Amino acid sequence: MIRWTSRVKFLFLLPAVLWVLTFTIFPLGYSIYLSFHNVERQVVVSGREQVPVLDAAGNPVLRPDGKPRTRTEVQRELQTTFTWNQFANYARAFRDEQVWNAVRVTGTFVLVGVTTQILLGLALAWLFNRNIVARGFLRSIMILPIFATPIAIGYLFFTIFYEVGGPLSWTGVPWLSNPNWALTSVIIVDIWQWTPFCFLVFLAALQGIPDEMLESARLDTSSEWDLWRYVILPMLLPVIAIVLLLRLAEALKLFDIVATLTKGGPGIATQSYTYYAFNVGFKLNDFGYASAMAFLLLIVVMVIVTLFFRRLRQSYE
Amino acid sequence: MRIGKTLLCGAAAVALGMSGALAGEYVDWLDDGRVVLKLGPNYDNATIETTREELGGLFGPDEKPFEGATITVLTLDSGPKGGISGPITAFRPVWEELSGGKLDIALVPITDLYAKMMLDLRQGTGLYDSIIVGAFFYGDLIAGNYIVPIDDYMASGDFPQWTYDSMPPSLKNLHTWKGVGYGVLNDADGQVLYYRRDALTNPEHQAAFKAEYGYDLPVPPATWQQLLDISRYFAGKNWDANDPDPDHGTVLHLKVGEQGHYHFQSLSAPFAITPGDKVDQFHNVYWFDPTNMKPLINSPGHVAALEFLQELHKTGPAAQVGWSLGEAWDYFLRGKSVFVFSWGDVGSLCQDTSRSKIQGNCAAAILPSSDKYWNHETQAWVETDSPQKVGNTTGGSWHGVISAFSQNPEATYSFLSLMAIKPVSIWNANNGWTGVDPGFYYQFLEPQGEATLDDYVKAGWNADDVKDYLQAYYENFTAPTMLTYLRIEGAPEYWDIMDKNLSAAMAGQKTAQQALDDTAKTWEEITERLGRDKILQQYQDAIGYQP
Amino acid sequence: MSEEAPRQDLVRRRSLADAWWSLVAIAVAMLFFFPIYWAVSTSLRRPADTFTVSGVGIPWVHFTPTLDNWLLEMSQPESFRAFTNSTVISLSAVTIALLLGLPAAYALARFKFFRVPNKDITVWFLSQRVLPPVATAVPFFIAFSTLELLDTRLALIVCTATFILPFVVVIVRQTFFDLPIELEEAALVDGASYLSAFLRVAVPLAMPAIAAAALIMFAFSWNEYLFAVILTIKGAATMPVHIAGGADTRGVQFWFVAVRSLIAMIPPVLLALLAQRYIVRGLTLGAVKG
Incomplete structure (x- = not known):
């Protein structure tokens, strides 16, 4: 008899669960631990001595004068002390102007960027849903940005935004040298890369709407706008929600483009949260503070996910 | 990015090789005590002439003093013909032939160098025997006891010979800490x-x-x-x-x-x-x-x-x-x-x-x-x-130091010092692509130094430009303040x-x-966080302030 | 290329309006294509022309193209190594993710879990995707450096596999769920084990979704930078690390960066074009079927 509750189910599920637990929950836990501690590392070289150099067979290697060759062997010890620092790293984060600035930058980036991508995506989906020429080919072209390496895109757009003779210099816009424009430029790059994603998904959803439904709706209204407003958009809403969630999650991680396009500048005008936290950890070697900042971001992300949770659970019913 | 053909060509080296002396692929030992280092076809068969004496006691035609040793040098990456990493790559086979050892070069983008170095040192992983550092890394290196003094190696006479005396005091300061030598001469930076x-x-x-x-x-x-x-x-x-x-x-x-x-x-x-x-x-x-x-x-x-x-x-x-x-x-x-x-x-x-x-x-x-x-x-x-x-x-004055974790400090030093001998240093300065900028006395023109205009012109420099250039650097490094x-x-x-x-x-x-x-305010916070007394002591040591 | 047949209700005669809209669509596509074109154009220019080319940099019209950048870049062993590393790491990570993820997806679609409901497990997997990478970067670094696995492909493979695993679980689960259960039940009645019902019946039927998952996982692994830059030095450096390394003591060498970017784009773009109809399903984690 088939029992879909058989214990064999654990054999199917557990490897993946254990893998993810090992490689995310453990590091995350350690990260939180770090964020509450001051880490002092000291490497103590406890001794150096001359030892003979041995060849592959284990015999000492001799110098031409017959003396054995020696090399220095170093005894070293890594002493690490963790001191509980209460909430010092968190307190520092709340006092740190750069954190608040990063929140503002990331917030603007996410809100403006994602909103534009979704609206543009909808508009393009509408456009491509019409009876246009070479639709398949044009759609293929639109796919390309999604798969371009973000780190490369930063450099690439640096040459495009080049203000003295670049392809956009005729606009006279200070793309990268003005703080406000620099953030706009970062957003434009993200829009370029991710609008196609929204567009593709919306187009697919649009084409998934049954014909009969559209036909009958057309009988009720002659206005294209009303058709969208009252029939199509409501039907797309679940898809828009998914796209919104996925884009929010990715946009909050903004890092690569900033790293190669603006380096967070001018000043700290485009320093995103992830970019700042990364640099604190991996450029300035302050793991504790970086972990605290990362954990704060995690809380924000969790809140967002929870807000979408109900919606999400339904799509995975 | 080459700026012209380099010094001598392969033909000269071959001629020297036929004089009966011991000729290797990258090193020729001549009977009269001269030694010719050959960089091979990747570097236009450039050759550099030195002497047995200058190479120190360990190296010799029949010697392979570091056979079996592998050392790793961490440096910023500008490619095999770019600044700083270029000359290291160029002299690798020369050193390998001299020493019998193997040299690995770990290359990272310049912006990641400090982080990669500190991660290794703080974790004690000891991946690198030597790091080509910028002078602003010294505070961290000294505080953590992460690097090895080199004065004994220099004095022993075993290794290729160079001296801090060829540096103007301003540059010597950057390579030493409280009078103890740590850095091996390579590059000199200033604007x-x-x-x-x-x-x-x-x-x-x-x-x-x-x-x-x-x-x-x-x-x-x-x-x-x-x-x-x-x-x-x-x-x-x-x-x-x-x-x-x-x-x-x-x-x-x-x-x-x-x-x-x-x-x-x-x-x-x-x-x-x-x-x-x-x-x-x-x-x-x-x-x-x-x-x-x-x-x-x-x-x-x-x-x-x-x-x-x-x-x-x-x-x-x-x-x-x-x-x-x-x-x-x-x-x-x-x-x-x-x-x-x-x-x-x-x-x-x-x-x-x-x-x-x-x-x-x-x-x-x-x-x-x-x-x-x-x-x-x-x-x-x-x-x-x-x-x-x-x-x-101002800048890095990129040069090598030896990691306290190196298991082969002697081999490491022998490589760094090979790059620091006078003829190599002059050759580096002559060839702009090496990213090694002039700053040591002998790289300047006579009478301030020992270099000749001809060396530079041969390497592709315009005579007027290079005269100005060397004069500017000489004045800069020897300025009263x-x-x-x-x-x-x-x-x-x-x-x-x-x-x-x-x-x-x-x-x-x-x-x-x-x-x-705003900068001053944050600096105070950093100082407080790191410990004011400790930092103050380092600062005084670093600038030579006597209370 | 495109396979969606024109829908009946839209196959009216192409009106004048549609002709105009076609022009708009072409313009939009050109706009989105421009940066990629610009990369091609930059890669064909002499370094001195990087910033000085006039107009939109059309080869032969605005400058004399040269293949020097391409030839020089191709002759560097580092480029070859980075490409190989990226390929090996991405393929291995995708393989591991599939090996672990497919059974899990199957379990979530077919079996019933009581203590934690299936959908919560699914959403838990999904939430791994939203995890900010900086939160795990530090411990990952410490762990791998303790194990002396820094700068090895293994470290990146493990890391990448973890972050792409949610894709396969979430995407393929839905497909397994939609498959008629009767086929597997028939196999089980015939005496097949659960494993062979899974391998011989369910997996082949779910191939389109698996392809979608694999495609998207490959692209994400290929383009991943943050972990790659932390965990590698040179030996295991991937294409994105190699591209970012185009900056040296003398600034960014945009001409090489352009070449590297284009090389880096080729595999994921090629895959994406070949498997176009799976993209939407992949990108939305199975929530929208293309």
């Missing part, structure tokens, strides 16, 4: 002024300049204030015939997270340093008060310098707020600006005609001084008619916040005063 010889000496412009500003156009400018006048004069005029558009005055590389803050350091030095005979609480200090670690960075001298830099910025393209080195240099090389002040790379890039339109017109001079400076003791401005030259060692170098623990963090604030000031987000006040 000098590059200007367009043709534009500044053009009689028409000289006359027009005099009419407008009331004094003779000084070539080169002696003070920043004069430089600003000249910049303003040339900005917006089409004085360069390479394109039909108007050109600019001074071009700067101001991008945040790059090397923009160095501009401020070298420019502000003559405004903000009170010259004196020795380092005390008020004289020859720039960063902090050496008695209590209070930041000096927002002193009126520093603020005035930043306001000056903001003015100077207006004579260049507005876009330079987002430019790093490459873009700014490119602009000067294309003939679009009359001034740039930067590192030695510009001098050699000027000679590279695939990128430069100004070979022969690329003049250089020590950076201007200022006709007023801030006196930290009297807390007042001092106006002067005879401004004192202030030199700088020097900008002290920040070598304390956490220096990258101190600089990081300064850099961000400077960038905000240059982009017009903050006033000069505000930007430097």
Whole structure:
């Protein structure tokens, strides 16, 4: 008899669960631990001595004068002390102007960027849903940005935004040298890369709407706008929600483009949260503070996910 | 990026090899004690002549003193024919043949070097035997006891022979800590002024300049204030015939997270340093008060310098707020600006005609001084008619140190010192692509040094350009007053916040005063966090302050 | 290329309006294509022309193209190594993710879990995707450096596999769920084990979804930078690390960066074009079927 509750189910599920637990929950836990501690590392070289150099067979290697060759062997010890620092790293984060600035930058980036991508995506989906020429080919072209390496895109757009003779210099816009424009430029790059994603998904959803439904709706209204407003958009809403969630999650991680396009500048005008936290950890070697900042971001992300949770659970019913 | 054919060619080496001496693939041992190092076909079969004596006691025709040893050197990556990493790659086979050992080169982007190094040292993984460091890493390296003194190796006579005496004191300071040697000679960094010889000496412009500003156009400018006048004069005029558009005055590389803050350091030095005979609480200090670690960075001298830099910025393209080195240099090389002040790379890039339109017109001079400076003791401005030259060692002066975790410190030192012997060092300076900029006495022209104009011209330099260039560097490194170098623990963090604030000031987000006040405030926080007493002690040691 | 047949209700005669809209669509596509075109154009210019080319940099019209950058870049062993590393790491990570993820997806679709409901497990997997990478970067670094696995492909493979695993679980689960259960039940009645019902019946039927998952996982692994830059030095450096390394003491070498970017784009773009109809399903984690 088939029992879909058989214990064999654990054999199917557990490897993946254990893998993810090992490689995310453990590091995350350690990260939180770090964020509450001051880490002092000291490497103590406890001794150096001359030892003979041995060849592959284990015999000492001799110098031409017959003396054995020696090399220095170093005894070293890594002493690490963790001191509980209460909430010092968190307190520092709340006092740190750069954190608040990063929140503002990331917030603007996410809100403006994602909103534009979704609206543009909808508009393009509408456009491509019409009876246009070479639709398949044009759609293929639109796919390309999604798969371009973000780190490369930063450099690439640096040459495009080049203000003295670049392809956009005729606009006279200070793309990268003005703080406000620099953030706009970062957003434009993200829009370029991710609008196609929204567009593709919306187009697919649009084409998934049954014909009969559209036909009958057309009988009720002659206005294209009303058709969208009252029939199509409501039907797309679940898809828009998914796209919104996925884009929010990715946009909050903004890092690569900033790293190669603006380096967070001018000043700290485009320093995103992830970019700042990364640099604190991996450029300035302050793991504790970086972990605290990362954990704060995690809380924000969790809140967002929870807000979408109900919606999400339904799509995975 | 080569700037011409290198010294001797393969034929000479073959001829030498036939004289009966011992010829290897990369090293020829001649009977008369001379030794020829050959870089092989990847480097145009360049050869460098040294002697057995100079190579030290360990190396010899029948010796393979480090057979079986593998050492790893961590360095910034500019490719096998780029700055700093290039010469290391070039001399690898030479050392491998001499030593019998194997050399691994770990390459990382320049912006990641400090992080990669510190991660390795702090974790004690010991991946690298040597790290090619910038001098601003020293605070961390010394505080953590991460590097090994080299004085004993130098004195032993076993290793290739070089000496700190070939360095001007300003550079020697960067390689040592409290009189103990750690760094092995390689590169010398400092910013000098590059200007367009043709534009500044053009009689028409000289006359027009005099009419407008009331004094003779000084070539080169002696003070920043004069430089600003000249910049303003040339900005917006089409004085360069390479394109039909108007050109600019001074071009700067101001991008945040790059090397923009160095501009401020070298420019502000003559405004903000009170010259004196020795380092005390008020004289020859720039960063902090050496008695209590209070930041000096927002002193009126520093603020005035930043306001000056903001003015100077207006004579260049507005876009330079987002430019790093490459873009700014490119602009000067294309003939679009009359001034740039930067590192030695510009001098050699000027000679590279695939990128430069100004070979022969690329003049250089020590950076201007200022006709007023801030006196930290009297807390007042001092106006002067005879401004004192202030030199700088701004930049990395990239050179090798030995990791405390190295299991092969002798082998490691033998490689680093091979790169430091005089003929190699001269060869590096001659060939601009190596990124090794001149600074050691013998690299300068006679009578200041031992190099000849011919060596440089053969390597592709324009004679006028290189004379200026070497003179500029000589004056810079031997200037009576020097900008002290920040070598304390956490220096990258101190600089990081300064850099961000400077960038905000240059982009017009903050006033000069505000930007430097904010910097000072954060510096105090960093000092408190790291421990004021500890940092103060390091700072005093680093600048040679005696309480 | 495109396979969606024109829908009946839209196959009216192409009106004048549609002709106009076609022009708009072409313009939009050109706009989105421009940066990629610009990369091609930059890669064909001499370094000195990087910033000075006039107009939109059309080869032969605005400048004389050269293949020097391409030839020089191709001759560097580092480029070859980075490409190989990226390929090996991405393929291995995708393989591991599939090996672990497919059974899990199957379990979530077919079996019933009581203590934690299936959908919560699914959403838990999904939430791994939203995890900010900086939060795990530090411990990952410490762990791998303790194990002396820095700069090895293994470290990146493990890391990448973890972050792409949610894709396969979430995407393929839905497909398994939609498959008629009767086929597997028939196999089980015939005496097949659960494993062979899974391998011989369910997996082949879910191939389109598996392809979608694999495609998207490959693209994400290939383009991942943050972990790659932390965990590698040179030996295991991937294409994105190699591209970012285009900056040296003399600034960014945009001409090489352009070449590297284009090389880096080729595999994921090629895959995406070949498997176009799976993209939407992949990108939305199976929530929208293309």
